[in-house]
Amino acid sequence: MLRKLVNQADVEMTLRPVEPLLIASGVPNAAGIDLPFVLTYRRGDDAGEPYLPGSSLKGVLRSHAERISRTMAPKARVCDPHLGTRNGAQEASAIGVPFCGKRLRARKGEDRRQESHDLYRESCPICRTFGSTVYRGRLAFGDAYLRDGEAHRIERRDGVGIDRFSGGASHQVKFELEVLTQGAFRARVRLENFEDWQLGLLALLCRDLEDEMISVGHGTTRGLGRLKGTVERLDVMYIVPPKTRQLDDARVHGVGSLLEEGERRPYGFMSDDHFRLNRAPAVKPQGVRRVQSFADEEVRRAFFDDAVARWSERMDNWMKS
Ligand SMILES: [Zn+2]
Numbered sequence: 001m002l003r004k005l006v007n008q009a010d011v012e013m014t015l016r017p018v019e020p021l022l023i024a025s026g027v028p029n030a031a032g033i034d035l036p037f038v039l040t041y042r043r044g045d046d047a048g049e050p051y052l053p054g055s056s057l058k059g060v061l062r063s064h065a066e067r068i069s070r071t072m073a074p075k076a077r078v079c080d081p082h083l084g085t086r087n088g089a090q091e092a093s094a095i096g097v098p099f100c101g102k103r104l105r106a107r108k109g110e111d112r113r114q115e116s117h118d119l120y121r122e123s124c125p126i127c128r129t130f131g132s133t134v135y136r137g138r139l140a141f142g143d144a145y146l147r148d149g150e151a152h153r154i155e156r157r158d159g160v161g162i163d164r165f166s167g168g169a170s171h172q173v174k175f176e177l178e179v180l181t182q183g184a185f186r187a188r189v190r191l192e193n194f195e196d197w198q199l200g201l202l203a204l205l206c207r208d209l210e211d212e213m214i215s216v217g218h219g220t221t222r223g224l225g226r227l228k229g230t231v232e233r234l235d236v237m238y239i240v241p242p243k244t245r246q247l248d249d250a251r252v253h254g255v256g257s258l259l260e261e262g263e264r265r266p267y268g269f270m271s272d273d274h275f276r277l278n279r280a281p282a283v284k285p286q287g288v289r290r291v292q293s294f295a296d297e298e299v300r301r302a303f304f305d306d307a308v309a310r311w312s313e314r315m316d317n318w319m320k321s
Contacts, residue, residue, distance in 0.1 A: 002255070002267070004239075005193060006193060006239055006240055006258040006259065007194055007236070007237065007239070007253060007254070007258060008190065008192050008193075008194070008236075009190070009191040009194055009202065009234070010188070010190050010191075010233070011188070011206060011233070012188050012231075012232045012233040012234075013186075013188075013189075013206070013209065013231050013232060014147060014184050014185065014186060014187075014229070014230045015052065015144055015184070015185045015209070015227045015228070016182075016183065016184050016185075016227065016230075017183060017226070017227060017228075018212055018227065019223055019224055019225060020180065020225075021179060021180040021181075021217050021224065021225050022035065022178070022179050022180075022219055022224050022225065023038045023050075023056055023180075023218070024037065024038065024177065024178075025037065025039065032176070033156065033177065034176055034177060035159065035175070035176070035177035035178065035218070036177075037050050037154055037178040037180055038050065038051065038053060042145065049145075049146055050152060050154060050180050050183065051146065051185065052143065052144040052185050052216065053143055054140075056217065057216060060214060060216045061141075061205050062126065062130045064205060064208060065204070065205060066078055066080070068201075068204055069125065069201075073312065073316065073318075075315060075317075075318055076125050076318040077097045077124065077318070078125055078126045079099050079100045079103075079124045079126065079127060080097055080098070080099060081132075082099075083098055084102075097124065099132065100122070100123045100127040100134070101132035101134050101135075102133075104122060104123065105134050115266070117266035118266070120135060120267050121266070121267055121268035125197070125201070125315065125318065129191075129198050129201060138191055138194060139189065139198075139202075140189070140191075140192070141187070141188070142187070142188040142189075142190075144185035144186055144187035145186060146184065146186075147185065151182060151183075152183030152184070153182040154178050154179070155179055155180075156176055156178055157177055157179055158176060158177075159175050159176065159177040179224070193255045194254060195256060195269060195273055196252060196253075196274055196275050196307075196314070197254075197310055197311040197313075197314035197315065198254075198311075199252060199254075199307040199310070200308045200311025201311055202307070203303070203304035203307040204311070206229065206231055207308075209227060209228070209229025210228075210231065212226055212227065214229075215227065233293070233295070234293070234294040234295075234300055234303070235291055235292065235293050235294070236252060236291070237286075237290065237291045238253065238289065239289050240258050240290070245258065247283065247290065248274075249280050250276060250277050250280040251277060251280075252275055252303075254273030254274055255267075255269055256269030256270045256271060256272075256273030257270075257271065257272070257273040275307070275309075276306065277302070277303060278305070278306055279298070279299045279302040280292075281293060281295070281296070281299055
């Protein structure tokens with residue numbers, strides 16, 4: 001892991017269910033519900049309140065990012081964490097790239113001193129961003145809690161014959177579950193020491209959440225769990241002493257462009273790790289930081305377009321770099 005923080009992107013979104021949402025707690029509750037909605041007791045009261053665990057959000061967004069990449073950026077050859085774990089019939093037809101965690105762990109066995117920069121450099125774009133079993137990743141998700149002052153509703157449903165793991169119809173066993181049908185959650189995503197194309201990946205995910213294309217929780221193939229995202233805040237921040245480096249306000253600067261050659265090379269960062277903004281908000285000093293806020297919706301959309309274009313270009317040339 002790079003020992004210093006040179007840039008960071010923060011996104012805050014409101015997530016609302018547009019379909020009933022089921023993120024089940026692992027254990028039946030005292031009221032006899034087999035699949036109760038997961039609760040947090042962060043306020044210290046007994047009732048608890050529903051929330052969206054950051055790990056659940058990270059999981060679905062990772063899968064979505066993999067799918068987007070395989071479709072729109074096949075040259076980047078993102079890995080498949082489930083390759084080799086499916087049953088035979090599915091596996092035989094799969095043309096996939098082995099999981100970076102598995103591939104790099106084997107290598108790690110040969111050389112226990114493998115450094116994190118090597119693991120980063122040799123990981124696929126998705127593992128560089130989301131992490132793997134050998135690398136922590138650059139993207140962090142907080143748990144999403146209810147927004148203050150917004151109503152929420154949990155309803156009890158009969159779940160007849162859905163198997164909780166496979167999702168297949170089974171047993172005609174009747175059990176009760178809880179779905180969340182109304183609520184507004186504040187989700188936060190942070191990307192540290194980003195490369196320019198990683199903002200494009202983040203932009204694609206934000207756009208697909210805005211377009212209601214991402215579902216979370218149980219039963220997503222049967223019409224549960226679709227979310228509507230609204231971006232509330234998007235900030236890009238730099239921690240680079242102004243004396244040592246001028247920053248062009250009209251560009252977004254990836255980590256590679258903010259380091260010296262000797263620091264950059266071990267990670268495989270590019271020296272031209274930056275892209276031009278068609279609409280650039282002012283960069284404002286905040287103590288030792290410089291922050292560029294994409295608050296205006298039109299400006300944010302232009303930013304998403306610029307970032308996605310950069311991602312696309314980088315993915316097309318991934319294996320060459
Ligand atoms: Zn990978």
